[in-house]
Amino acid sequence: MGLAVIDKSLFRFDGVRQRMGLLALLSLLQALCIVGQAHGLARGLVEIWKLHAVSTLVGPAIEFLAFYALRHFCDVAKQRISSKYGKYVAGQIRPQLQEKIFRLGPQALASRGTGSTVTMLIDGLDQVKSYIEILLPKMTDMMIISLVILVGVWWQDWVSGLILLLMYPLIIFFMVILGLAARDRSNKQYAQFNILNTKFVDSILGLPTLKMLGVDKEYEGEIYSVSERFRKRTIDVLKVAMTSTFALDWFTTLGIAIMAVFLGLRLVNGTMPLFPAMFALIMAPDYFLPVRQFGDNYHATLDGKNALHDIMSFIDSPETPQDTETKWEGWKADSELKLEGIDFAYPVGSKPAGDDTQSVASHSVAMNAVEQQRENEDDKKSDDSSESKDDSKTDSKSRRHRGRGKKDAKPIEADADGKAVAAQALTQPDALHHVSMDFKGYGKIAVIGKSGAGKSTLVNLLAGFNTPHAGSIELDGNRLENFNVAAWQRHISYIPQTPYIFSGSIADNIRFYVSDASNDDVNAAAHEAGLDEWLGELTDGLDTLIGEGNRGISGGQAQRIALARVLLDKSREVLLFDEPTAHLDIETEYDLKKTLLPIMENHLVILATHRLHWLANVDQVLVLDEGQVVESGTPKELIGAGGPLDHLIGEMGGNQIDQYLN
Structure with missing residues (x-):
C-alpha cells in the first residue's frame, strides 16, 4: 500500500532520490536508537526488579537518555529535510504551472473551469507540499525501523520475534483493504471538491447575468446540491479513516497482548529470563508504530497524490508548439495581416x-x-x-450550424500535436467559421457582436491561445500555421477582460513585460495610464502591495495597471483588447476610455467589445454572428445601411448613436 501512494511523477524532481537516501539513513540511525533506548530501559527495570543499588541505574539511565535524545534528533532532522524538500518541490511546480496557464491562455480556464484551476493553484500546491512532508519520512520509517526492531527482538527471543512477524502481514492486509476503499472515496471527494469550486466560482462570476435573467434562485439549489454531495463524500472518507485507525489500533493491541501472554507464561514457568522479556515487550509498540503512523496519514497522502497527479497531468497536457523559426521585425505602417477561411472549434472537454x-x-x-x-x-x-x-x-x-462543413476548408499543416488538436476540434461545432479579414498598417478595428458570437475566440486566436484547424494566415509575406509564433507574440500586448494581477507591489505588476525597467520609466507609464490620482491616495505609492487576483483593487485600477504595462514596453505595436471595459461601471469606463484612446494611436488595435459607444472612435468594424464575419467596413459605411450592424444596434437599444453618422 505504501508504494500505491507514491506518484511516479515525484521522481521527476531534482534531488528526490538523494533526500530519500538521507531519510533512509536517518531512519536506520533512529531504529538503532530505539533499540538502544529499549536496551537501557530494560536493563534499568531488571536492576530495579533485582533490588540492586541505585548506583547500578546510572549506566542504564545514561544509555536510555542518550539514545532517547538521539532518536528525537533524528526525527526532527527528518521532518526538516522533508519539509524543506516539500517547499522546494512546490516552488519548482508553481512557475511551471503558471507558465503552462499563461501559454494556454483562457482555454486553460475554459477547459478545467475557473474554480478547479484556482483549487489546483492554491490548495493543490499546499497538498503536494504536505504529501511530500508526510510520505517520504513515513515510507522510510515503515520500511526500515520495523525491520531493525524485528531483528533486535528476534535476537533476544525468537518466539516474540515470530509473533511480531506473523502479526505484521495481518495488519498490512487490512490496511490494503481499507486503503483501497479510502483511495476510491478520496478520488471521488477530490473530484467533487473540484466540481464544487467550479460551480461556486462560475456562479459568482455569472451572478449579474443570473440575477438579470431571474434564475439566480435556481442556482442556489444547484450550489446546495453540489455542496451536499461533497459533504457526503467527506463523511464517507472520514468513516473509512476512523475505521482504518480503529483496525490498526485493534490489531496492534492484539499483537502486543498475544506476545505479552506468551512472555508472561514463560516467565511464570521460569523458562525465560526477565531481560529478554522486558526488552521484547518494550520494543513491541515501536515495532507497530511506523505502520500505524503511515495509516493515520494515509488519507492526507492520498489527497496530496491526487493533487500532484492532477497538477502534473495539466503541466504535461499537449499544447501547440511555439514557432521560433519565423523572423519578423514587428508591425509597421505598411504591414499587412491576412486571414482566409479560418475555422476553429473548441476540443471536447476530457x-x-x-x-x-x-x-x-x-x-x-x-x-x-x-x-x-x-x-x-x-x-x-x-x-x-x-x-x-x-x-x-x-x-x-x-x-x-453544428453540422456545417469543415471538409471544404483547407487544413493547416501542423506537427503531431497540432494534428491531434485539429482531430479533436472536428468533433465540436465551429466557434469561428470561414473567417477572412485583412489588416493593413495602423488603425483601430472593433470586433462587434452579441455574446457568443465568437469575439473572444477570435482575439484569443490572434493572441496565439487558440489554434485554427483550417484556413491560411499570412503576416508580411510569412505563411503561419497559427499565431503561437515567438516573433508575433513579442510584438503584441493582450489585455483580457480581467487582467492578471499577481501578489506584489504595483510597480512589480507594471514591470510584468519589462522586469528591469527603471523607476522613472515605471512612473511615466503609471502617469500615462492615469494612475496618478489613485497612487496619490496611497501611502507607499507604487510600492504598495496588492493581492493575487485583484484583491485590494478595483476592476478599473486593474485595467489601468494593465495599460501601464503596455505603455512601459514601447516595442509592442499590436494591441489586442478583449472587452476591456465589460465589467466596469459607466463612469469608470468613460474615464478609462479617455486613457485608452491616446494609447491606441500608431498601433494596430483589435478591440472585441459589445459596447456600441466605441464605434465613434474606430476606423473599421467587423461584425461577428455565429462565428462568421457577416459585415465589415467603416462605421460610416455600415451605420444606417440596414445591415447586420444596424440590426445589432436595434437589438441592443443603441439607436441613440445616430451622431456617429456625422
Missing part, C-alpha cells in the same frame, strides 16, 4: 479523474443560464453543449 466531472469542463454557469433562458423562450429542447467560458459560447442560433 473527463478529469474521479466521477461526476464530465459535465463540468468547459461550462460557464452564467452562459448556461443564458442558453437555457433562450431555449425556454423558443420552446426548444435543452442542449447542454457549450463552448468555452470567455465569451465563446454559442447561442441557440448557432446550433443550426
Whole structure:
C-alpha cells in the first residue's frame, strides 16, 4: 500500500532520490536508537526488579537518555529535510504551472473551469507540499525501523520475534483493504471538491447575468446540491479513516497482548529470563508504530497524490508548439495581416479523474443560464453543449450550424500535436467559421457582436491561445500555421477582460513585460495610464502591495495597471483588447476610455467589445454572428445601411448613436 501512494511523477524532481537516501539513513540511525533506548530501559527495570543499588541505574539511565535524545534528533532532522524538500518541490511546480496557464491562455480556464484551476493553484500546491512532508519520512520509517526492531527482538527471543512477524502481514492486509476503499472515496471527494469550486466560482462570476435573467434562485439549489454531495463524500472518507485507525489500533493491541501472554507464561514457568522479556515487550509498540503512523496519514497522502497527479497531468497536457523559426521585425505602417477561411472549434472537454466531472469542463454557469433562458423562450429542447467560458459560447442560433462543413476548408499543416488538436476540434461545432479579414498598417478595428458570437475566440486566436484547424494566415509575406509564433507574440500586448494581477507591489505588476525597467520609466507609464490620482491616495505609492487576483483593487485600477504595462514596453505595436471595459461601471469606463484612446494611436488595435459607444472612435468594424464575419467596413459605411450592424444596434437599444453618422 505504501508504494500505491507514491506518484511516479515525484521522481521527476531534482534531488528526490538523494533526500530519500538521507531519510533512509536517518531512519536506520533512529531504529538503532530505539533499540538502544529499549536496551537501557530494560536493563534499568531488571536492576530495579533485582533490588540492586541505585548506583547500578546510572549506566542504564545514561544509555536510555542518550539514545532517547538521539532518536528525537533524528526525527526532527527528518521532518526538516522533508519539509524543506516539500517547499522546494512546490516552488519548482508553481512557475511551471503558471507558465503552462499563461501559454494556454483562457482555454486553460475554459477547459478545467475557473474554480478547479484556482483549487489546483492554491490548495493543490499546499497538498503536494504536505504529501511530500508526510510520505517520504513515513515510507522510510515503515520500511526500515520495523525491520531493525524485528531483528533486535528476534535476537533476544525468537518466539516474540515470530509473533511480531506473523502479526505484521495481518495488519498490512487490512490496511490494503481499507486503503483501497479510502483511495476510491478520496478520488471521488477530490473530484467533487473540484466540481464544487467550479460551480461556486462560475456562479459568482455569472451572478449579474443570473440575477438579470431571474434564475439566480435556481442556482442556489444547484450550489446546495453540489455542496451536499461533497459533504457526503467527506463523511464517507472520514468513516473509512476512523475505521482504518480503529483496525490498526485493534490489531496492534492484539499483537502486543498475544506476545505479552506468551512472555508472561514463560516467565511464570521460569523458562525465560526477565531481560529478554522486558526488552521484547518494550520494543513491541515501536515495532507497530511506523505502520500505524503511515495509516493515520494515509488519507492526507492520498489527497496530496491526487493533487500532484492532477497538477502534473495539466503541466504535461499537449499544447501547440511555439514557432521560433519565423523572423519578423514587428508591425509597421505598411504591414499587412491576412486571414482566409479560418475555422476553429473548441476540443471536447476530457473527463478529469474521479466521477461526476464530465459535465463540468468547459461550462460557464452564467452562459448556461443564458442558453437555457433562450431555449425556454423558443420552446426548444435543452442542449447542454457549450463552448468555452470567455465569451465563446454559442447561442441557440448557432446550433443550426453544428453540422456545417469543415471538409471544404483547407487544413493547416501542423506537427503531431497540432494534428491531434485539429482531430479533436472536428468533433465540436465551429466557434469561428470561414473567417477572412485583412489588416493593413495602423488603425483601430472593433470586433462587434452579441455574446457568443465568437469575439473572444477570435482575439484569443490572434493572441496565439487558440489554434485554427483550417484556413491560411499570412503576416508580411510569412505563411503561419497559427499565431503561437515567438516573433508575433513579442510584438503584441493582450489585455483580457480581467487582467492578471499577481501578489506584489504595483510597480512589480507594471514591470510584468519589462522586469528591469527603471523607476522613472515605471512612473511615466503609471502617469500615462492615469494612475496618478489613485497612487496619490496611497501611502507607499507604487510600492504598495496588492493581492493575487485583484484583491485590494478595483476592476478599473486593474485595467489601468494593465495599460501601464503596455505603455512601459514601447516595442509592442499590436494591441489586442478583449472587452476591456465589460465589467466596469459607466463612469469608470468613460474615464478609462479617455486613457485608452491616446494609447491606441500608431498601433494596430483589435478591440472585441459589445459596447456600441466605441464605434465613434474606430476606423473599421467587423461584425461577428455565429462565428462568421457577416459585415465589415467603416462605421460610416455600415451605420444606417440596414445591415447586420444596424440590426445589432436595434437589438441592443443603441439607436441613440445616430451622431456617429456625422
